[in-house]
Amino acid sequence: MEHDLEEFRGLVSAAKKCLNALILAENDPQIVIQLQALQSILDQIGTDIDNQLLLSRATAIQKLIGALGGSSQLLKDAHDRVVELKDGLGVATKFITAFGGLVAQLSAPR
Amino acid sequence: MVAWLRVGAIAGLLALLGACAQLPSDAKVKAFGDATSKVSSIYKDSVAMNAEMAQRLGDETGANKFINGDEIGVQAAKASAPGRATDSTFNFPPRNYATISGEALKSHGQLIAAVGNYGKALGEAADKGTITELEAAATTLGAAVGVALTPIAGSAAIPIISPAAKWMGRGLGLAVTSAYAVEIQQVMNETHPVLLAAAVELKNTLRIIKRNNDEKLDDLKTDMNKTLQSIRIDPKVPRNVLNAEYRASAAEYRALSAKHDALTGYSQILDALVKAHKALLEGGPDSDKALTAFLDLTKQLGDLASAAKQKV
Numbered sequence: 001m002e003h004d005l006e007e008f009r010g011l012v013s014a015a016k017k018c019l020n021a022l023i024l025a026e027n028d029p030q031i032v033i034q035l036q037a038l039q040s041i042l043d044q045i046g047t048d049i050d051n052q053l054l055l056s057r058a059t060a061i062q063k064l065i066g067a068l069g070g071s072s073q074l075l076k077d078a079h080d081r082v083v084e085l086k087d088g089l090g091v092a093t094k095f096i097t098a099f100g101g102l103v104a105q106l107s108a109p110r
Numbered sequence: 111m112v113a114w115l116r117v118g119a120i121a122g123l124l125a126l127l128g129a130c131a132q133l134p135s136d137a138k139v140k141a142f143g144d145a146t147s148k149v150s151s152i153y154k155d156s157v158a159m160n161a162e163m164a165q166r167l168g169d170e171t172g173a174n175k176f177i178n179g180d181e182i183g184v185q186a187a188k189a190s191a192p193g194r195a196t197d198s199t200f201n202f203p204p205r206n207y208a209t210i211s212g213e214a215l216k217s218h219g220q221l222i223a224a225v226g227n228y229g230k231a232l233g234e235a236a237d238k239g240t241i242t243e244l245e246a247a248a249t250t251l252g253a254a255v256g257v258a259l260t261p262i263a264g265s266a267a268i269p270i271i272s273p274a275a276k277w278m279g280r281g282l283g284l285a286v287t288s289a290y291a292v293e294i295q296q297v298m299n300e301t302h303p304v305l306l307a308a309a310v311e312l313k314n315t316l317r318i319i320k321r322n323n324d325e326k327l328d329d330l331k332t333d334m335n336k337t338l339q340s341i342r343i344d345p346k347v348p349r350n351v352l353n354a355e356y357r358a359s360a361a362e363y364r365a366l367s368a369k370h371d372a373l374t375g376y377s378q379i380l381d382a383l384v385k386a387h388k389a390l391l392e393g394g395p396d397s398d399k400a401l402t403a404f405l406d407l408t409k410q411l412g413d414l415a416s417a418a419k420q421k422v
Contacts, residue, residue: 009321016325020332029178032336036171039329040207043167046325047208050318054214057311061217064308068224071301075231078293082244085286089247093254100258 002056005049012046133291134298134390139236142386146229149379150222153312156319156373157215163326163366164207170333172204177340207329210322218315225308225383228301235294245283252279298391305387309380316376327370334359 019042023035133139180200256275341347341355 013325020328023332024335029340030182033175033178033180034182036174036333040171043329044208047210047322050322051211051214053318054218054315058217061221061311064304064311065220065224067304068228068308071297072228072231074297075235075294078290079235082240082290086244086247089251093251096254096258100254103258
């Protein structure tokens with residue numbers, strides 16, 4: 001299907017090139033206007049095919065989006081854990097400092 | 111005494127362990143992440159260009175119709191609907207040419223955003239600031255442990271216990287950093303094939319948009335030529351007006367071409383992005399080269415796109 005669309009799209013491209021050459025060569029403004037109308041129609045056909053080709057990749061792309069989202073989440077989780085650990089170490093330091101102070105007071109000669 | 115020497119040895123071992131795995135250079139990963147975001151903006155500009163050219167084509171053919179009058183169209187309209195007023199067939203505002211639809215591009219735009227988000231997450235994960243703070247916190251904890259243990263161990267142990275505990279803390283910090291680095295590298299490793307597949311998809315997307323833009327630009331060049339021709343053949347149009355029309359058309363075409371060139375290089379950016387990611391992952395001697403090539407390319411194309419925007 002995709003291959004057929006691509007082939008047909010190639011024909012449209014070739015037709016557009018020929019048509020533009022015709023427009024440039026034509027001196028009658030009235031005929032140029034008609035050829036430009038045809039140019040617009042060919043552009044519409046070509047763009048419709050392009051839209052179809054882009055839409056046909058949507059499923060495969062959604063899978064990639066899911067995988068990349070998963071990777072980003074893993075990185076964020078790992079980073080969050082490091083930040084949490086850093087904060088936890090700060091709390092532990094405060095606790096141990098207080099504990100050390102208490103031990104020092106208790107073991108001081110009376 | 112021997113026990114404290116053991117502690118010191120363990121701390122040293124931990125420090126060595128910490129040196130085994132390293133995070134990719136934070137500055138490089140950050141630059142990679144920033145540049146990945148830039149890719150997204152270039153993509154958006156390229157899609158916007160498609161809509162802009164569709165509009166310009168509508169204007170150009172509309173102008174040609176306005177200048178020359180669509181006599182054939184008028185005759186055809188008269189034949190199909192006799193009795194109706196058909197003195198003019200030009201429309202204002204003119205009808206735009208077809209555009210690549212937002213619906214067709216939806217998932218492709220989301221994929222670009224997902225690549226950008228991954229780059230951002232990678233940049234944050236490799237932020238050296240957090241790691242430095244973590245290592246400092248671990249060292250401080252070690253020192254606090256040393257101070258707390260001193261009254262228990264006795265004054266004779268002070269010269270050994272304090273540095274040993276400090277090194278233990280530092281070793282712990284480095285070990286955590288090392289484990290973190292391994293985790294980040296693992297994620298990067300697993301993501302690499304996905305990034306590669308995403309680049310292939312996006313290159314295909316861009317090939318389609320580029321082809322559409324190529325053709326629209328060619329149509330526009332043709333139609334601008336015809337409009338200029340129509341003005342020139344009119345003997346009543348003064349030469350200074352002809353000169354001004356020609357220069358305005360030339361400037362507009364050049365600006366659109368510059369934008370189009372920015373889109374042409376997009377494919378190279380995606381190749382370079384994958385290469386830079388691989389180089390960051392492997393950390394080999396070529397990593398700097400690949401990253402610099404990618405950043406240079408992104409900057410060049412970004413500059414080109416900005417310059418083109420300013421021209422229009």
